[in-house]
Structure formats: structure tokens, C-alpha cells
Amino acid sequence: MQQVTGGVTAPAGFQAAGIHCGVKAGAQTEKDLAMILSAQECSAAATYTMNRVKAAPIYVTMEHLENGSAWGVIVNSGNANACAPMGQENAKAMCEYAAEATGRDASDFVVASTGVIGQTLNIAAIKKGMPALAQALSPDGADAAASAIMTTDTVKKECAVTCDIGGKTVTIGAMAKGSGMIHPNMGTMLCFVTTDCAIMPDVLTEALHEVVPRTFNRVTVDGDTSTNDMCVVLANGMAGNEQIEWKDDKYSAFTAALCAVCEALARAIAADGEGASHLLTCCVHHARSEESAERLAMSVIGSPLVKSAMFGADANWGRVLCAMGYSKAPFRPEFVDVKFCSAAGEIPVCTMGTGLEFDEDAAKRILSEREIIIDINLNEGGQAAVCWGCDLTYDYVKINGDYRT
Amino acid sequence: MQQVTGGVTAPAGFQAAGIHCGVKAGAQTEKDLAMILSAQECSAAATYTMNRVKAAPIYVTMEHLENGSAWGVIVNSGNANACAPMGQENAKAMCEYAAEATGRDASDFVVASTGVIGQTLNIAAIKKGMPALAQALSPDGADAAASAIMTTDTVKKECAVTCDIGGKTVTIGAMAKGSGMIHPNMGTMLCFVTTDCAIMPDVLTEALHEVVPRTFNRVTVDGDTSTNDMCVVLANGMAGNEQIEWKDDKYSAFTAALCAVCEALARAIAADGEGASHLLTCCVHHARSEESAERLAMSVIGSPLVKSAMFGADANWGRVLCAMGYSKAPFRPEFVDVKFCSAAGEIPVCTMGTGLEFDEDAAKRILSEREIIIDINLNEGGQAAVCWGCDLTYDYVKINGDYRT
Numbered sequence: 001m002q003q004v005t006g007g008v009t010a011p012a013g014f015q016a017a018g019i020h021c022g023v024k025a026g027a028q029t030e031k032d033l034a035m036i037l038s039a040q041e042c043s044a045a046a047t048y049t050m051n052r053v054k055a056a057p058i059y060v061t062m063e064h065l066e067n068g069s070a071w072g073v074i075v076n077s078g079n080a081n082a083c084a085p086m087g088q089e090n091a092k093a094m095c096e097y098a099a100e101a102t103g104r105d106a107s108d109f110v111v112a113s114t115g116v117i118g119q120t121l122n123i124a125a126i127k128k129g130m131p132a133l134a135q136a137l138s139p140d141g142a143d144a145a146a147s148a149i150m151t152t153d154t155v156k157k158e159c160a161v162t163c164d165i166g167g168k169t170v171t172i173g174a175m176a177k178g179s180g181m182i183h184p185n186m187g188t189m190l191c192f193v194t195t196d197c198a199i200m201p202d203v204l205t206e207a208l209h210e211v212v213p214r215t216f217n218r219v220t221v222d223g224d225t226s227t228n229d230m231c232v233v234l235a236n237g238m239a240g241n242e243q244i245e246w247k248d249d250k251y252s253a254f255t256a257a258l259c260a261v262c263e264a265l266a267r268a269i270a271a272d273g274e275g276a277s278h279l280l281t282c283c284v285h286h287a288r289s290e291e292s293a294e295r296l297a298m299s300v301i302g303s304p305l306v307k308s309a310m311f312g313a314d315a316n317w318g319r320v321l322c323a324m325g326y327s328k329a330p331f332r333p334e335f336v337d338v339k340f341c342s343a344a345g346e347i348p349v350c351t352m353g354t355g356l357e358f359d360e361d362a363a364k365r366i367l368s369e370r371e372i373i374i375d376i377n378l379n380e381g382g383q384a385a386v387c388w389g390c391d392l393t394y395d396y397v398k399i400n401g402d403y404r405t
Numbered sequence: 406m407q408q409v410t411g412g413v414t415a416p417a418g419f420q421a422a423g424i425h426c427g428v429k430a431g432a433q434t435e436k437d438l439a440m441i442l443s444a445q446e447c448s449a450a451a452t453y454t455m456n457r458v459k460a461a462p463i464y465v466t467m468e469h470l471e472n473g474s475a476w477g478v479i480v481n482s483g484n485a486n487a488c489a490p491m492g493q494e495n496a497k498a499m500c501e502y503a504a505e506a507t508g509r510d511a512s513d514f515v516v517a518s519t520g521v522i523g524q525t526l527n528i529a530a531i532k533k534g535m536p537a538l539a540q541a542l543s544p545d546g547a548d549a550a551a552s553a554i555m556t557t558d559t560v561k562k563e564c565a566v567t568c569d570i571g572g573k574t575v576t577i578g579a580m581a582k583g584s585g586m587i588h589p590n591m592g593t594m595l596c597f598v599t600t601d602c603a604i605m606p607d608v609l610t611e612a613l614h615e616v617v618p619r620t621f622n623r624v625t626v627d628g629d630t631s632t633n634d635m636c637v638v639l640a641n642g643m644a645g646n647e648q649i650e651w652k653d654d655k656y657s658a659f660t661a662a663l664c665a666v667c668e669a670l671a672r673a674i675a676a677d678g679e680g681a682s683h684l685l686t687c688c689v690h691h692a693r694s695e696e697s698a699e700r701l702a703m704s705v706i707g708s709p710l711v712k713s714a715m716f717g718a719d720a721n722w723g724r725v726l727c728a729m730g731y732s733k734a735p736f737r738p739e740f741v742d743v744k745f746c747s748a749a750g751e752i753p754v755c756t757m758g759t760g761l762e763f764d765e766d767a768a769k770r771i772l773s774e775r776e777i778i779i780d781i782n783l784n785e786g787g788q789a790a791v792c793w794g795c796d797l798t799y800d801y802v803k804i805n806g807d808y809r810t
């Protein structure tokens with residue numbers, strides 16, 4: 001497996017585009033409408049938000065993917081089309097306009113929206129922009145598409161890898177958005193993965209369901225889970241590999257590559273959490289089960305007090321233990337070791353549940369790096385889990401204090 | 406029932422004191438050690454933090470209250486004595502010094518600590534200060550004691566009510582602390598309630614377990630649950646009422662008064678949440694069950710996105726629905742009405758799950774009041790729950806970014 005440049009158009013047979021159509025009120029440079037289109041029919045799989053309040057495009061996409069296939073994706077930013085008047089009609093209309101502009105069927109499209117909740121989608125702007133969007137489709141369009149799905153994101157999120165499957169080079173590309181409202185149970189963001197791998201739809205679904213819980217569902221920015229989130233994979237088979245039909249070695253190779261792509265994007269989303277100044281990685285190891293390791297790591301990475309301490313470069317490990325304590329996962333506090341690590345070194349701060357004397361200046365130096373690892377040894381077993389998040393900063397409050405204006 | 410002035414010394418037979426002994430590094434004016442003492446043996450009941458990591462004083466108090474009786478409380482601020490070397494020894498020593506200074510037994514005392522986690526308690530300072538503390542005990546000492554348990558609290562929290570029980574006037578007084586780390590499952594703060602009511606220990610326990618889930622457990626400031634929290638009631642019987650021995654009308658009258666005291670303090674804790682500029686009350690009504698109403702209200706009041714919007718006086722009701730959606734409580738999004746209310750008026754923003762046109766200036770005016778009510782009608786049944794919280798502000802991040810220094 002090898003990381004390569006590019007995003008959703010890295011695999012063979014995919015084109016993409018992103019333009020400004022007017023859903024976002026801002027300048028022409030603020031892209032707000034993106035399309036991905038394959039040259040051949042794709043096997044398709046998706047995971048969706050667990051929020052009981054689901055945006056209209058989620059339901060439309062679920063319907064369109066019932067047959068396990070799709071040709072493309074149409075997505076807007078600037079408006080979530082959630083709890084909004086005419087939600088279903090407008091989500092369906094987006095697919096119809098995309099179909100007209102590309103000569104496909106409405107049901108060939110995955111549809112997604114991201115942005116403010118509860119306001120009517122400006123479907124007229126989308127209709128008007130659609131021909132230009134289709135016109136702009138290009139094998140070099142990945143960057144434009146990745147830009148067009150950003151909301152409060154500060155950087156585009158793209159990734160691509162290649163891997164060998166049965167002697168053929170298969171490419172997986174992806175783009176994602178999401179900075180606030182990132183929390184487990186479904187990636188709780190938008191992620192579109194493309195690949196030229198030949199793989200059956202149900203096997204693709206299996207792979208995605210193996211990968212998402214270990215990547216996107218292990219990211220938390222603020223504990224809120226959005227109404228709109230989905231992760232979709234389209235596989236057009238144009239790499240020419242023998243089709244993956246069951247859980248053999250080829251399946252394992254594909255799943256490992258898919259996991260690498262999703263992990264890279266999950267980390268990028270955590271690092272770009274709203275207002276974030278630090279990427280936090282919490283690794284809980286020597287646990288009796290992966291499940292409790294994950295629960296403990298998510299509780300630590302989600303604690304506002306831990307997040308605030310990391311913003312202040314304060315080695316306040318007591319808050320780490322406290323967050324473990326209310327996670328409801330079983331563990332023995334009196335066995336726990338805690339270390340803070342970064343590119344500047346590592347510092348043990350707690351052993352067997354009790355504080356260690358440590359050099360505050362050294363701790364400050366370690367916690368001043370951009371990437372911080374909170375390393376927790378439960379000294380209980382052989383399982384582990386890694387979760388990602390970010391610190392809580394003034395800017396988070398600022399960004400979210402008046403998002404709609 | 407009637408609200409009266411005063412705190413823990415309002416009921417007959419209670420004295421209290423608060424002094425600076427040196428656990429807090431600051432000035433002499435920064436009180437850090439408090440005592441409450443009854444003139445007669447008390448029935449005692451308590452609820453404790455559900456955090457798996459419990460501070461040493463929690464275990465010592467559990468042991469001392471096993472017989473259902475106590476005479477007093479000894480409590481320090483400035484250090485939580487949690488995950489700290491010598492935790493149990495120091496918590497026991499606090500009781501021993503208190504006993505020596507007052508001529509009682511160590512096991513007559515409830516012991517509590519609040520402050521930073523993981524650092525050794527300065528027990529020498531407590532020992533040295535104890536005689537002066539006992540000397541300072543007075544029927545007018547409630548304010549001093551309430552001051553001595555503050556950490557990041559900006560105001561003292563005290564409350565007292567009287568009620569008639571079988572023809573006798575019974576008084577209930579209380580003091581509390583807690584601003585960050587306030588979350589359900591146990592009050593997750595310190596609260597000490599005194600009363601001159603005559604009531605059996607097990608009936609007192611019943612009353613407390615009825616009241617705490619509807620008051621302190623319905624407050625959230627940041628979702629973190631502390632290692633140290635407890636709510637204790639001491640009842641010395643000096644009002645001379647016939648002892649309450651079962652769940653009769655007298656029990657109901659007492660429980661209602663206890664609930665009023667705890668609700669007032671719960672609201673005070675929410676309003677004084679770290680960095681808070683607004684007290685948020687979320688009322689979910691016309692629910693099918695109180696349990697799901699509570700779960701929905703807690704999810705809304707705990708959402709960082711809702712809290713940030715309230716800080717920005719932004720009527721972003723989409724985030725309210727979104728937070729309800731990920732609460733895991735059953736409800737029908739398409740039935741939900743949402744209103745924002747305050748002293749400046751009320752404004753409906755969502756009906757039957759869909760946004761309403763509303764006057765943004767009017768909404769801004771309503772959300773600029775100190776107290777804001779998020780009113781949610783599920784249109785499903787006859788149950789309701791009210792929860793309290795506060796907005797998320799720059800100051801929360803500031804206070805918690807470097808708490809230890």
C-alpha cells in the first residue's frame with residue numbers, strides 16, 4: 001500500500017467538479033456545489049448518521065442505494081436541508097437536475113447537503129448552476145470538489161492510496177468535510193470514497209462497516225452528532241482486478257487500504273476541529289477489551305476539561321483519570337499509568353493511579369506541540385484502541401457563537 | 406413552605422465556621438476549610454458521585470455514615486484529595502483533627518474535599534488550622550462556611566426554607582459549591598443540607614434519593630462528572646416534630662421542602678457554571694415519559710453547539726433538534742415545537758419539526774436576557790422534565806485552560 005497524491009479522481013474513470021452556484025451567500029470564489037461522476041456503474045455502500053433527526057438527503061440517498069449501485073454524487077454546502085420546508089422535494093430535485101445535466105437517471109446519484117439546519121434550500125441556485133457544474137467535470141476536478149464541500153473547515157481534506165490486489169494496482173481516493181459536530185456513531189461528517197476496485201456491493205458494505213467504527217466513529221470534536229452525516233464508497237471496477245466476492249486475502253488488502261484512507265481523513269477532521277490548535281490522540285492499551293479501551297479513549301478525548309487543559313498546555317492528568325471514571329467502562333483506577341507524548345518527548349505523570357512528581361517545564365514543552373498523544377496503560381490485558389480529537393479553544397466558542405450570520 | 410434567609414445554620418442547633426488554613430496558596434482572605442457541627446446527633450443520608458474514580462474522602466464518608474448518623478462535616482477546598490498519595494490517611498486524619506478539636510469521635514464526621522486532583526493534600530495546614538476553625542464555630546457561621554468551599558465559584562450558594570410538619574416549624578438550610586464538572590449522576594458538586602426535622606435515617610435516605618435525581622442530577626455545565634461529589638443531609642430533630650418514620654403526609658411535606666432547597670441550589674450552580682453568561686433552562690413537556698423528557702432536555706442543555714449559540718444570542722433551533730436527535734430518547738421529530746423564552750418575551754422558532762419565519766431582532770432581544778428558557782413541546786403525552794445548564798463562553802476555556810496555576 002502506498003500513499004499517492006490526489007483525491008476522488010485518483011482512481012481510474014472518475015471525474016469531479018466544484019463551483020459556486022449561490023447557496024452560500026458569499027463571493028463567487030466560495031464554492032458550494034460539487035459533483036463526482038464515474039464512467040461506469042459503481043458498486044456502492046454507505047453508512048449514515050445515527051441521529052434520530054435525519055436530513056432529507058439521507059433518506060433520498062438510502063432509497064437510491066437500495067440496489068447497491070450508483071454512478072455519482074451531487075452535494076452542496078451552505079445549507080443542510082435538514083428540518084427545512086420542502087426537504088425531500090429539494091433533495092430529489094438535486095438528483096434530477098444532476099441527471100439531466102449528465103444524461104443519467106436521478107436514482108444514479110447519491111445526494112448530500114451540509115450547512116445550517118432549518119432553512120429552505122435555495123434549489124433555484126442549484127438548478128441554475130447544474131449545467132456549469134456538469135461542464136466542469138474533469139479528471140483533475142478533485143480539489144475543486146473537495147473545496148466545494150467545506151463549511152467551517154479551514155483546509156481541504158483529500159487522500160489517495162494505491163494497493164496491489166491480485167496483481168492489479170487498485171487506487172482508492174477520498175474527500176471529506178467536517179469540523180464541528182464530529183462525534184461517533186457514523187462518521188458524523190461527509191466522506192466520499194471512490195475506487196477503481198472491482199468488488200461486489202455487499203462485500204463493499206462489509207468492508208465499510210469494518211472500517212468506519214475504527215476510524216470516523218473514533219473522532220470527536222464537540223460531542224454533537226449531526227443530522228446529515230454519511231460516508232459513501234463508489235467502486236467502478238475499472239482497475240481490472242478480479243472482482244472481490246468474499247472475505248478472502250484480496251478483501252483484506254482492500255479493507256486495509258480503505259482503512260488507511262479513512263484513518264487519514266479522520267485524523268484530518270480531528271486536527272481541523274472548529275477552533276482547534278492541537279490534534280489530540282488518545283491511545284488506551286493493555287485493556288481487557290477493545291470495546292472498553294475505545295470507550296475510555298473516547299471519554300478522555302471528549303472531556304471539555306481535558307480539552308481545555310490541552311489548549312492551556314496544562315499536564316492536568318487528574319482530568320484524564322476523572323474522564324475515564326465517568327466513561328462507564330470497567331477498569332481498575334489503581335492500575336492506570338498515564339503519559340503525555342509529542343514530537344518534543346514524553347513525560348509520565350501518573351503511575352498505578354497516583355500522581356508522579358514531574359518537571360512542569362518539560363511537560364509544558366511537550367504539550368506545546370501541535371500533535372499530542374495521551375497514552376494510557378490499563379495494565380490489565382492485551383487490547384487497545386486509538387481515538388482522535390482536538391483541544392477546546394476560544395475560537396471554538398467564537399465560531400459557534402454566531403454561525404448563522 | 407417559605408424561603409428564609411441564611412444557610413446551614415438556619416435550622417436550630419447547627420453551628421458553622423470557615424477559615425483560611427493554607428491549603429489554598431492565596432491570601433488569608435481565601436477561605437479553604439469549613440466545619441458544620443450539630444448540638445445533637447443527626448440522622449444522616451448521602452448520595453455520592455457515580456464516577457468510577459472516587460476521591461478518598463468519599464470512601465471515608467461512606468464508612469462513617471454506615472450507621473446512618475453523624476454530628477458534623479469537615480471540608481476543605483483547594484485540593485480534591487483524589488488520585489493523590491496518602492489519600493485515605495489524610496481524609497481520615499481530617500476527621501481525627503476535627504474530632505479532637507470538638508470533643509467528638511472521628512467517625513461522627515462527614516469529610517469532603519474539592520479542588521485540584523492528583524496532588525498531596527497539605528494535611529499539616531489543616532491540622533494547624535483546626536483549633537481556630539472549631540473556635541470560630543457559631544450560629545452565624547453559615548456564610549463563612551459557604552465561602553470556604555468555593556473553588557472557581559464566583560458566588561456563595563446558600564439557601565434556607567421553613568415548612569410546617571405536624572404543627573411544628575421545621576427549617577432546612579443548605580450550602581453548595583460547584584461550577585465546572587457539573588453533570589448528572591449524583592449532583593456532581595458538594596452540597597451540605599442541615600435540618601432540625603426529626604426523621605429516621607432510612608426515610609431521610611429515601612427523601613434524598615427522590616430529590617437528587619430531579620434537581621442536582623438535572624444540571625450540566627460541561628458534561629464532566631467529578632471524582633469528589635456528594636450531597637449530604639444531617640437532621641438533628643431539634644424542631645421537636647414527631648419523628649417522620651414512613652412515607653406519610655409529613656414525609657411529603659418534608660420532601661417538597663428539601664426539593665425546593667435543592668432546586669434553588671441546582672439553579673444557582675448552573676447559573677454560576679464556569680464562565681457562564683446565561684442560565685439555560687430546558688423544559689421538555691408533553692412527553693410520553695418523564696425519563697425521555699429528561700434525556701432530551703439533558704442532551705439539549707449539554708450540547709456544546711447549543712451552548713455556544715446561546716452565548717452568541719443566536720436562535721439556532723436546528724441545533725436544539727439535532728441534540729434531541731442524538732439523545733437516544735424516542736420522539737417524533739415531525740411533532741416537535743420549539744420556543745425560546747425569557748423575561749423579554751417568547752418566540753416560536755419551530756413547529757412540527759420545521760422552521761418558522763421569525764423576527765431575528767426579537768429573537769436576539771429575548772436571548773440577550775440572563776435567564777433563557779428553551780421550551781420544547783413533544784406533542785406526544787403528559788410527562789415533562791426541566792433541566793438546567795449554562796452557555797459556553799470564552800471564559801470557560803480561559804478558566805479551564807490553566808486551572809492548576
